[in-house]
Amino acid sequence: MLSSVCCSAIFPPYQTLYLQCTVIPGNLKQIDAGAGQVYGVNNDDNIYQWVDQNWKLIPGKLIHVSVGPAGVWGVNRANNIYKLQDGNWVAVNGLLKQIDAGGDKFLSGANAWDAIYCLSQDQTISRSVVFAYTQLEGALKYYSCGPYGCWGVNSANNIYYRYDVKPTSCRGSRWQQIQGSLVMVEVGTDGSVYGVNAQGNVYKREGISARNPIGTSWTMTDFCGTFRHVSYDDGNLWLLTTNGNIYKCKVNGSVVPTL
Template sequence: MSVRLVILLVHCLLGTGLAMQCKEVSGRLKQIDAGVGQVFGVSENDEIYTLYGGTWTRLPGALMHVTVGPSGVWGVSSNNNIYKLVGANWVQVPGLLKQVDAGGDQFISGVNMVDDVFCLLREHTVGYKGVGSPTPWTGIPGKLIYYSCGPNGCWGVNKSHEIFVRKGVFPAACLGNTDWQLVAGKLVMIEVGTDGSVYGVNAVGDVFRRDGISACEPVGTDWTFLSECGKSKHVSFDLGHLWVIAVDDRIRDCVV
């Protein structure tokens, strides 16, 4: 066996998660989202928390899903109302969604109660201040239960757990310029990091990372199973940290 082949094999083994170190973090959350150096989450009782100085700090209000990214901090409540954090206050945004994502290039995306997919252009996302601000949501063809965007495109999963990617998505054209591309695999949730990395969870709680993603290859090449994460229900990645919510709401911080 050549020296070059040995080096490649070692590199591949290290890339499958052997170098990942996970530790349990105090607290319990049902959903978590990390982006632009911040971490937010919500508890089983819809209490909202952010990680500040290594301690979970509770914020006012109640949300069932929260997201943070280049678009700011957004969330949706149990009755599907949409909110944006403006200053220290949650300001309601017209529309209804069950899941929202702020990971796009200053545009918002999400899905509603009947799995319709929407996005809001950067000019309306960043500029939204409250009553009177325009919110012309753009409908995206297709049905998804979860939708997340990053710099190289948007990923989603449908109720059959099929995985799709949408390319050509830009701040002023969040609809994209291509149709959905089916990706091999099955997941129940998927998250795109602000660096373009993609992680997801399947129906039995296994966590996967999409490898080979780049600006030239936004779909990537294959999936890597991350056994170190244990049985999980939600993940989010930012700045080298994969935040994992276990099936019993325990929180893990895995350094990638």
């Protein structure tokens, strides 16, 4: 049975954005929303897809799954990489611990040693299982991409933005450190950026646009509880609490004054 709660995101100094959140049955350790789809994995590495208001079990075992313009990809406990092709998981070369399909049909991710890799669009759209990955300089534990570039966090929870990432040239040009501290960051299909810090607080990056892809500031959402994972797509914010409970929050952009 679904239940609803009201939450709010505080916009200093005088405004509050109210969110209508629904508690979704189930328990997950990671979730990803993109291109109108939602996937997740639980503590037993079982894979689920949100279909018709229910979780559908997908055959296979993964620790991290991602869905977006590049398709559906995942990695298992051995860091082997898989892509969902014709309804089946197909093993491809390479090793990653975290993977992201949110770029414009290009892929990105980080391996067990925090090395950063990407696959350009011409490779992800092919049916090949052998790819030539591009390695980026630097080290990140989490790396996520969208239409306005890529964001990542390193082992010290520092936040970085990658400039000039393109579908045909996923390497990009340079890093810029962004103020703040996050343990994970996710970029939505529309370019929205959300993250979670070490205390379990959820943040949204404000002011992002094609002309200003790094945005202007972070807004902390005022939820009752702490979270470990966040993902956003199609007006919905998907959240996992520290014990794996699932929240789906409608983000409607309605801002009202705070008394």
